[in-house]
Amino acid sequence: MRNHVKRLVAGDDLKGSLAALMSECGFQSAVVLSVVGSLMVAHLRAAGGKNVLEIEGPLEIVGATGTLAPAAMHVHLAIADQKGDVFGGHLLDGCIVSSTVEVVLTEVAGWRFGRELDTKTGYNELVALQNMGSK
Numbered sequence: 001m002r003n004h005v006k007r008l009v010a011g012d013d014l015k016g017s018l019a020a021l022m023s024e025c026g027f028q029s030a031v032v033l034s035v036v037g038s039l040m041v042a043h044l045r046a047a048g049g050k051n052v053l054e055i056e057g058p059l060e061i062v063g064a065t066g067t068l069a070p071a072a073m074h075v076h077l078a079i080a081d082q083k084g085d086v087f088g089g090h091l092l093d094g095c096i097v098s099s100t101v102e103v104v105l106t107e108v109a110g111w112r113f114g115r116e117l118d119t120k121t122g123y124n125e126l127v128a129l130q131n132m133g134s135k
Contacts (some may be wrong), residue, residue, distance in 0.1 A: 002027070002107040007100060008037070014095040015075070021105060022070050028122055029113035029128070030105045032075060035064035037101030042079050044089030049123070055079065056100055062086060068105065069113035069124060074126065 004025040008017050014035075020028065040057040059079045066075030075091040110131050115124035 001109060003033070004030075004105045004107075006103050008097045008103060010040075010097055010099055012097040012101070013088050013093060014039070014097065014101060015091050017097075017101075018068060018073060018075065018091075018103065018105075019041070020105065022068050022073075025105065025107075027068070027105065027107045028070065028131075029108040029111045031065045031108060032064050032103075033072075033079070033100060033106045034104040035061055038098040039079060039101075039118070040096050040098040041094065042087070043092040043094035044077060044079075044087065045092055045114045046089045050119075052092065053087055053089055054094075055081065058082060059098070061101065063088075064091075066091070067113055069115065072115040072124065074115075078121070086125050 006021055039059040042055045042059055044053045046053050063078035077091045078088040080086045112129045113115050114127045116127050118125040
């Protein structure tokens with residue numbers, strides 16, 4: 001198992017940075033192991049897929065999980081505001097780092113993740129293919 005660790009800095013876009021990390025480390029499939037830090041603004045797609053939440057900071061990232069491939073990702077993010085109210089949803093572009101965000105990705109060796117349109121859901125959903133010859 002290989003890991004990739006990166007510290008993001010103020011002004012970085014979280015989603016764009018995750019995509020760049022996948023390219024940088026050369027993983028064909030990865031999962032989010034840890035994302036810790038702060039955002040100045042967050043854009044999240046809420047449950048149901050129609051509403052986009054735009055939450056102004058300061059915000060703390062209190063949880064993240066997801067699957068990543070070189071060409072696509074599916075990441076959910078939970079954030080807390082100054083009152084401790086927590087919001088969550090699907091990570092969108094525009095989640096901008098305030099001071100720092102620490103990211104740890106773990107490779108899922110032997111697998112190649114992709115996304116294909118599922119006509120039942122209307123979304124590009126995970127397609128996981130096991131690499132032949134991998135153990």
